[in-house]
Amino acid sequence: MIRLFKHYIPNAVLLLALFDFVLLVTAGELGWIVRAWQLGITVGDIHERWVPLLIFAGLVQTAMVAVGVYGSDALRSMRYAGARLLVAISLGIIALSAVYFMLPSHTLWRSNLFYAMFIAIALLLSIRFLLSGLLGTAPFRRRILVLGAGARADRLRKLGDRPEAGFVIVGYVGMSAAPPVVEEAIHRDAIANLTRYVDNLGVSEVVLALEERRNALPLKDLLRIKTTGVHVNDFSTFLERETGRVDLDTVNPSWLIFSDGFSSGQMVSSAIKRMFDIVASLALLVLALPLIIVFAILVKLDSKGPAFFRQVRVGLYGQDFSLIKLRSMRLDAEAGGAQWAAKSDPRVTRIGKIIRKLRIDELPQAWTVLKGEMSFVGPRPERPEFVSDLEEKLPFYAERHMVKPGITGWAQVNYPYGASIEDSRHKLEYDLYYAKNYTPFLDLLILLQTVRVVLWNEGAR
Template sequence: MIRLFKHYIPHAVVLLGLLDLALLGAAGEFAWLLRASQIGIEPGSLASRIGPLAGFAIVLWTAMIAVGVYGSDALHSMRFACARLFVAISLGIIALSVIDFVLPGATFWRSTLLYAMVIAALLLVFARLLVGMFIGSSAFRRRVVVLGAGLRASRLKALADRPGSGFAIVAYIAMTEANREVEEAISREAIHDLGKFVDNLGASEVVLALEERRNALPLKDLLRIKTTGVHVNEFSSFMERETGRIDLDTVNPSWLIFSDGFSSGRMLSSAAKRVFDILASGLLLIATAPIILLFALLVKLDSKGPAFFRQQRVGLYGQSFDVIKLRSMRTDAEKDGAKWAQKDDPRVTRLGKFIRKVRIDELPQTWSVLKGEMSFVGPRPEVPKFVTDLEDKLPFYAERHMVKPGITGWAQINYPYGASIEDARHKLEYDLYYAKNYTPFLDLLILLQTLRVILWPEGAR
């Protein structure tokens, strides 16, 4: 994997993304040449079109990232990839048409965009047909040796077997015979020289998946392996990198303290984040005010009660604040206290089902962002009752409050809507990853990917 601003991106995604970017530029150029020949004008030099071509490619590429073209499903399903590609290209062309209208003469003609749309779709689909046999194959997967044969090694085996896995386990080494879960593991006694054994397998990484590390770490072997250029990693860090979440089953306070993350350098990032929140929330409130007022009226007409719903939530450093949303439930929904939302929740009104799916009910929260109580990106704020219960049942739950809560977040784009303690546990793992690895780059990635969640709202309730 490649680490970019503290966030890991698979090599296959980076290579495919760069190829797509080049193909989009080529599609824009071919479209321009075709249109110029049709109307009988000189196309001009390529250098004179570098700016528009780059703009065309970047806008469409951004749309592809936003709708999930580089997700594991799209990387390993041609049907899924084509569907996402066509949506992304359509959205990108609409965005470029708007830019062309606002800045006439600075970009392509709209007729050229139609050609570019068709050519881009053909090139991108053809490229995926060509590289599809390689994506996810051994050509793109790191070779990993696992030290351990217990439950942790078994979990790594399941992770490696998933579609889209970026690594392949070439050997399991049972350091002890106790609690063996992986039957094909090789006994440590059967290997004379562990360092040479790892080198002969062509492994690029060794992962420590020992159930009990006390008096079990082969320090001399690990030192020899490390000095030969093979990366040595421990289980929790490996899981964080491969899954984009903190594994609560194995993490401990010392790992959180000594691992990379929670850096003091985020002070500048936090200042930039606040400036963005103020500017974006102000513009968004102005732009969406008619939509909020329209749906506030519809909510009043659809069911009895106020148009807006106000509820206390827990924010930064555990401080409480009131969040405001368009009401999507009956007024008596919480007469017996706050409850988890359910699938097909009977408390949700007819209009409420719609505004929840398209996230219109979240728009008034932009006011909380403008006031500084929330951010656009961060862990979802919970009600105090849930926070009290979850802090008792889930380790490190209080640490999610070390960053400002948000309207969207890393957990929201990676995990469906949760309505149980187990769901809260899974979402906490993503929230801790965000709190630990926050950068403006990760915020941008989350904001783009939120469009995918809006377009395919399978997790909304």
């Protein structure tokens, strides 16, 4: 994996993205050539239009990221990838129209874009067809040796068996006298020289999956392996990198304290985040105001009660704040006390089903962002009634309040809507990953992937 701004990107995805960018530039140029041939004019030097070609490729590829073209499902299914590519290129062309309006001196002809769009679809589908059987093969998967043969090693085996896994486990080494869970494991005593064994297998990384680390770390072996250039990783760090979440089953306070991360308080990053929140929330409020007014009227006509409702949520450093949304439930929705939202919740009104499905009920939260109580990106704020219960049942739950809550977040784009303690546990793992690895780049990635969540109605309830 390649680490980019503290976030890991699989080698296969990065390679495919580079191919795509080159192909998008090629599609733009071929579109130009076709149109020039139709008009009977000279093609001219490509250097004269490299700026609009790069804008074309950059915006279309940004749309591809936003709609999930580089997700695991799209990498495995041509049908899935084709549908996402069509949407992405359409969104890219719409975005280009706006950019070209603001930069009229750096535009491609509309007829050029028409041809480039179809050429791009053909080229992008072709490269996926050619590489579909190659991206998941050994050359693109890291070779891992697992030290351990217990339950943790078995978890790694199951993780490596997934089609989208970026690694392949080439061996297991049992390090204790306990009966192995992974039966094919070789005991350490059967290996004369572990360093040579690692070299013979062509291992690129060794992962510690010991059940009990106290007085069990093979320090001499690990030191020799490390000095040969092979990366050595502990179990929790490896899982964090491969899954994009902090594993609550194995993590401990010392790992959180000494591991890299939790730098969201840096002055520059915080300033960039706040500046974006102010500009984006102002723009959203202005653009969405007519939509908010229309649905506020519909909410008022559909059921008794106010169009908007305020609700206390827990924010930064555990401080309470008031969140405002369009009302989507009946007034007596919580007559019996606070409760989780359920699938096909009978408390949701007719208009409420529509605005929740389209996420329109979330739009007024831009005002909360403008006030500085929320951010566009961050862990979703929970109600105090739920927080007090979750802090008792889930370890490290309070740590998610060390960053400002958001309208969308890493958990929202990676995990479907959850309404239980177990769902909260899974979402907490993603929230901790975000708090630990926050950068403006990760915020941008989350905002782009939120487009996918909204377009395909993922997780709405």
